[in-house]
Amino acid sequence: MVEQAKPVAMGVVVSVDLRLKYGIIHASGYGRVLVSHNFDSELVQLSNWLSVEVEPNVGPILTFERTRCSFVDAGEPKIIDELLPTGTSVSKTGAVNLRIQTPVFLGNTSFGSSVGLSPHLGRVYLNQTLCKKFKLNPLTWIHCGVVAVAPCKANFNSFWEARTAGREDSSDPKLSQCIRRCLGRFHAFMEKNICVLQLFNKYNNDEGFACVHSFDFSHTVHEQDLKKAHAIQVYVSPQLLYFPELPVPACYARIVDDGSRNVDVGIAKDKLAELDISTTSDNTVESDKSITTRGVMEKNAFRDLQTKVADTNRRLQLGDTLKKQMEQKRRIAELTRAQLLELDRNTPVYMTIGRIFSKGTVESEIARHEEEIAKAEEKITAIDHQRKYLEKNLAESEKSIRELVQSRP
Secondary structure (H helix, E strand, O other): OOOOOOOEEEEEEEEEEOOOOEEEEEEOOOEEEEEOOOOOOOOOOOOOEEEEEEEEOOOOOOOHHHHOOOEEEOOOOEEOOOOOOEEEEEOOOOOEEEEEEEEEEEEEEEOOEEEEEEOOOEEEEEOHHHHHHHOOOOOOEEEEEEEEOOOOOOOOOOOEEEEEEEEOOOOOHHHHOOOEEEEEEEEEEEEOOEEEEEEEOOOOOEEEEEEEEHHHEOOOOOHHHHHHOOEEEEEEOOOOOOOOOOOEEEEEEEEEEOOOOOOOHHHHHHOOOOOOOOOOOOOOOOOOOOOOHHHHHHHHHHHHHHHHHHHHHHHHHHHHHHHHHHHHHHHHHHHHHHHHHOOOOOOOEEEEEOOEEEEEOHHHHHHHHHHHHHHHHHHHHHHHHHHHHHHHHHHHHHHHHHHHHHHOO
16 A cells, blocks of 8 residues: 655744754745654754655644644655745844745735735735835735744734845746635634635635735725625635645735625636726725715724824834833943942053053043933933823824724714
8 A cells, every 4th residue: 555645844944942852944835834753953953944744733732822833744854955045143132033035925005014925934024114115015026035033913923024125026937826816705714803715716616715814905894794705806825735725824805796796706807907906095895885985084094093003002112122222221331330439540441442442540431431321311211201202192092093983883
């Protein structure tokens, strides 16, 4: 009897735990894959590209909830050539960061940020600064330098975040094979603001499933409209051969047939190109009523308020980071001053100016550190005042959002 071949995942090592003897690779199509059964510390090292046979992760200890890995190794990992240019960098804290260059297909823009699809890495988050700086447009290819991050609400639940961006040659025929444009219907909710669509083509053949987030939609979609929709245009990653039932990641979606009229699936498929209008359109897909000017104005106001809230939260987080830096700088200066006060006043003291050592006195060094302490305290006070101002603005914006929601019919 011929043994059935097991699926093989190819990916890059993003995390290693030598104490528990396991590693995690991010594999093309499979997402995070746990390497624990055949862990080899010489092979499973950060930034190495590996191929390994996989199976569903049903282990009792290193579970999906703990590792975010849906698959686990079922064979010995092997070193392979890099599928994407890969390197590492060392941060100021000494942490080693993984950096990869990859083409990214941009999806919908929400609150100024965007999520795209990488052929080998899946969902990639692009922040407001990057989108604004490069004037990025949805449904286009760009080239990004990305780093591995922990998925959270702020990065739209992505495992990768872009730090640099540049133009990509979209005429490369290989890129067109990495993203599918399909039609889908609502299948189920995975969790809050995340749904699964069942995909099909113009012949109504099964094309698998896709995982779509609320911010992947280019327009406002209510739950009842989502469930009634007959056809939803969606851009997704390729379907897995061995696990066709596994939902693949998406980056863009919009309803093309809301179910209010009978539209042939083949006709809808043929007209997809015509429906690729700007994702910044003010049109809101609703059923059983037309879009009014008042509705558009309300939507714009609501979107502006949400953007303001997101921007204020970001500035608050930045202020907290700067405050911690100033507090650390103040502590270092205070400790140095305390040590200088214990020295004899005739002790020679040296300070560094770039690569040059300059001789000074104990008194001058004490005065310099006292000045640093005073400047740090001034900045901390300014940050605290700014925080109060931002918190007041945030409270007013949230109040305006509540009033706007309550005023809706």
